[in-house]
Amino acid sequence: MLLARDLAKRYGDRVALDGVSIEARPGEVVGVLGPNGAGKTTLVSILCGLRRPDRGEARIGGEDPAAAPSARARLGVCPQEVAVYPELTAEQNLRFFGGLFGMRGARLAERSRAVLERVGLADRSREPVQKFSGGMRRRLNLAVAMLHEPAALLLDEPTVGVDPQSRSHLFEEVARLRGEGRAVLYTTHYMEEAERLCDRIVVMDLGKIVAQGTLAEILALGGTARRVTVAFADGGAAPDRAALARAAAPAEVLECGPVSVVLSAADPGALLPALLGHLHAAGHAVAGVEVERRTLESVFLKLTGRRLRDE
């Protein structure tokens, strides 16, 4: 339904996209994860027909969105910024954007009511948007994208600056869109969102795809070893490193100090009984144990050497 094939785009000397290929099928939510400057917004703007790629092709339902109005008619776009008119009411905004998609009369009124119900704004439909909270505006932003019942949706960082309640609302909507058989491309730099919402994830950095697949497949790219940290309560002498290494084998001891020890283990579940038994026998009072959870953040860090979010 939604396809990007070998897309490349430059702005002067800067490479925005370099050989990016992505596909979202009906009933599938594909997450595009990457830090600022990864090329996500350029990808979205090519897919919705705003820009033409230097190389490659974009297709919505098999047609080029930059050339075919029918391709754009199949697509709902929820831009990163809240792209509605704050002076107008929610209803007026929907009437305008619906008109752009050829909707009018009873169908437009019915669809407006329906999407406002879905995003929880039905009771505020006649208020100017400028009176809405940030989260309500974001929900209206999504409502506009859903208004004409598109087969494919581009949601470009739809939860930026959103309160937890609205975020939860938006997550429910994305899940519902998938349930309705729509193809959704969801860009974000929040790994939690990608992990929670997406069937497949594309990790981008500096205009290139660095990894793509299901969550499990991506996490596997981060390697098998996980960090296990054991903290001590008494703050006495550091454990004997050689004895610890023998007890924890085949895990590797990374740090060994009076406050804590850190090990790298492929199977933390198997490591912990022997490790804790050894430390108890050696007279160390264990205050806590922390096993690293493998995340997209850690995978991204491993793959690119950079963090997902700006520090």
Added chain:
Amino acid sequence: MTGFLAILRKNRDLFLSDPKGLFLTFLMPVVIASLAGAAFSGMGGGEEGGNGESEARKVPLLVVDEDATPASRKLVDRLAKAKGIEVQVPEGGLAAARDAIRLGKRPAALVIPKGTGEALERGLFAAAFSGRKPKLALLVDPSRQMETGMLRGVLFQEVMAAAAGDLFSAEGGRRMMRTSLEDVEKAGDLLTEEKAQLREAFGLGLQFMERLGDAAPRVRGEGAPGGGPAGAGGMPQPFEIAEEAVTAGGRSNPFQGYSNFAHAFAGMGVMFLLFGVLDGGLLLIRERARGTLARIVASPTPASALLLGEAVWLVGMGVLQLAVMLAVAHLPFFGVRVQGSWAGLALIAVATSAAGAGFGLAIAAFFRTEKAAQGAAILVILVMSALGGSWWPLFITPKPMQDMASWTITKWAVGGLEGALWRGWSLAEIAPSAGILAGMAALLGGIAWARFKFE
């Protein structure tokens, strides 16, 4: 089409959502035009202002010599040599002179009717007392009071000098004294005592002239015995200048339709129309910044519909704004009337709004930020308004500025509106101004279309 209509509806909703915008669009122009009209209604008529201007630029005066006698030609020659005016003879005679004034091309025309030469030859005092005064007609453009005020002063001086000129040549003086003595005898409206006094005065004058022989008398200055108004001290003015304002009302009602408010409402109407369309241009820039432009472009509605929708909206708003202005101007207090073609008025209003729309869209195409666009556009509008005659009549500006004015929207718009209002222009007479504005609209719209970034 649905998308196009949606754009129009959206603009209407946005417009109505902003009470401040309503005020600026409709009420503010009326207030400013009222103030400007009231201020300019005190302008002109004062000869000092007119004379001051004449130093910088000669005021053209059309002269129609229907008399064509040596005396009338002498008067024309005198006028041609006078400081501050430039005598021009219209090829088409009186009709052409009238048209030139009505179309705003010339400020005034002097008509020297048949019999003027004879009356001039009878002499100053004969004319004053016989009732057969030279009667001249001055056709004026009532909107150009500063120029016509100056012309009145020069004309008075030169005609007075022409009428008195023969008195101060030896033979002419003797002839006039004799004629005057005859006229005094014939005059029926003079008291016996007055007749006796005049008889004595002209008799002494005749004796004086005969003693001089052929020598010319010594007089101060070149011609006129005083520049003050004739008739002061009891002597009636020895000639008449009948003034006629050339407007759509014509001779029967010369000032019908003209008021200073006509210029003020036309000028301010056009200026505020430009401010109105600027807001439309800024809206497009705002659309880009808000992301709504991207959303519009990402819809199946073609991008051309967006610009076309904006243009149609701006033209409609411009016409509405002018209509409101003119409706207010029509109130008895302002007294502005449409004396020309209604179709022409509609045409010039649409053409003005179209040129304004082109300007607004071009501004949106040239600037990426609202602040930059606003700063530059306000400057351009103010310069166009000053150059093009929105604030003051064009004729008071120096020639180079008048030449530059031809490149402004305001000149053609204000001129066309004034033509339709009080000058009584026909549709055909308004069409050239409208055509130039339509050309400007096409040019600016084309630039906007070529440069506007939809991304």
